[in-house]
Amino acid sequence: MSVKEATGEDASPANPVEADAPVEVARPAKGESRTDMVGKALGLLVLLGDEPRGASAAEISRRADLPFSTTYRLLGSLTRDGFVDYEPDGRRYHLGLRIFQLGQAVSHHHGFAGTALPILRRVTEQTGEATILSVRDGIHHLTVNKVDGPQTFRVTSDPGHLGALHTTSVGKALVAFAEKEDRERLLEELPLEPLTALSITDRDAFRAEIEKVRRQGYAVMDEENELGMRAVAVPVFNSQGIAFASLATAVPVFRLSMEALVALVPLLQAAAVELSARLPQR
Template identity: 45%
Template sequence: MSKTFEMLELLGDHPDGISAARAAEITGHPFSTAYRLLGGLVESDYASFDPSTKAYTLGMEVFRLAQKVAHRRGLSGATRDLLAELTAATGESSILAVRRGNAALTVLTVDGPQFRTTTDPGDESPLHTSAIGQALLAHDPAAEATIEALEFEARTPNSITDPDQMRRKLEQIRETGWAGQSEENDVGMNALAVPVFDLDGRLLASLALAAPVFRRSLDELVALVPQLTKTAADIAARFPR
């Protein structure tokens, strides 16, 4: 069973598709094993196979289950209208993310009227470079252990790569209640995020607004914090206790 899950993860890492031969090469399994595992996933609709390209991709059953989980956790259907209202009010793209290991997993996005976000549901962002990640990391009870585990690789020339600098920024985030980044995660993009706590004060997610630098400066995004925090509270109110 673990080999099957490994193959599912591999398909998730290759959204444009992967051949059985390449899957065997990456996993180290014999070709016959990789072919059998992929075939089983296709039979159960957890994978799809394109005969013209000989490529395997994730199937609709994975999408169906993901949608069920997202809805159960209040991260998709129950909150999409709130993000849509936030985007309509601010004119900027909104992003909802949760923690997954040492990354921020995007679960929902609503594109602004003039551009689409640089992240899609299912994408992972580094905790130390993205606003959504920094907001999650700042309120992690085990933040110090997480910092020690991070590799602090730079995504842009503005990325924070020094753990002590990150510690100082996280303290600032806790004081202000928001995390902002200017071209730390993607060149040409600013973003600002706030944490989403449930009614018992537990960290659930982070909510962000993202805008290209030519449209809004980081200071201009900061002016939208009241709207962002209100939406975060509205999201929290919809989570089951």
Template identity: 35%
Template sequence: MTERLIQSIERAADVLELFLTSSEELSLKEMSDRLGLSKSTVHGIIKTLEYRGYLKQNPNNLKYKLGLKLFELGNKVSDQFDLSKLARPIIKELVDDLKETVHLVVFERGEVIYVEKMEGPQAIRIYSQVGKKAPIHCTGVGKSILAFQDEEEMERLLSNTELKPYTEFTMTDKEEIKKHLQTIREQGYATDDEEIELGLKCVAAPIFDHHGKAIAAISCAAPKFRMGDERQTEIIRRIKEAAAMISRNMGYQQKPAHV
């Protein structure tokens, strides 16, 4: 990166991002320790963020939590996020028909993030939640996006990703994953068969923008015992159709197959 970054703003962002992986409230000492910065430096940052409404102090324990200003900004982002707007009615129809949980994720700066999660009537507690990052190497949504990156980007992402084993079925060998991604690219969808959570199976398909880039994915997740062969075939068909519909709404024009 050649642009000059402003250190104080970077540190303020670091403070806010602590709350992505931490408890709801953090003390000045906890933030200072985790960031490796002096208490005086962090104190100045959090008091400024508190003044602007991005943090709020609990008067009972003097710890800090996220403020309403971030909620306002988050809602503004959601309102302006065309992909979510376009996908929401399609997701609702899928949930109504399939009676299972449907996810929408976006691919941004090498990361896959859940932006929509709509649960069916038989929902079970699973890994995903809106705002959480999805592992790119062992989730259906992650693999369906990764499979449609160019070779250089795919190699870069796999090399920079900790290929962590979440279950005994998680693939952690880079070459094995690359072969698997080729299959996904050929069939147009990905599955996660207990790779991130035991007992859970997922079917996902990529969403393309008007440039033909895989920028998102949609998936259906269900307990493995509800995803038999016939049921899985139906879910694959519906997820691929939904992904294609959202892609068309994003301006994607699929090239005709050669004969």
């Protein structure tokens, strides 16, 4: 064991400067199954997915609540197989291209790339603003596609981004038109942490907001998720009338009023009907 590993300081099995240090392959410790190791490795990938700037081995170890030596070995295996990249200058780990390739395969499998993108592009051509397609992933929404408008001011919710359900228009639409049992569970248990001073943090207020979304058929976000941004979203329904995705237009507040944004709802709803007919339903 190296001094760096023993002290918990950052080290990398993929650091080219340490060419004499072999890449350690993660092996189950005594009493630990291979399934346990796979779960821990996947957990590290999830943690790195929340770190767009990457993280050091020590930071990952702390966040994962794993011994540094275990984290180090797992990162070695993941780096070797291309699931994780190592940045020698900053001594930080990032998700690797292999993850991107798998994500693209999933996107194509569900039709989000080939089928959805032309529809999103058409909406953006008509609005001049960003169009976003999201699905629910547990207590978050996952951005699966986005088409930016021609303006220089970009929306930051890129494909692969996990966002809050209660502070976003896409998230509210997914909650409002989820199966009744799921909707009630989310209304009772969803964490309502504030992201801005305008975020909904009261459970009764959130329930009232979701009921309003169900009545009007669309959801809005007005600086609740990010100051300076607003959005409107509509559900994409499956054949049972349950939302399996949501479609949104997002704009900076200085460019469109909320009234002008809501006026885009019919356009979004028409696109959502087309997506519902073309996308594989989950």
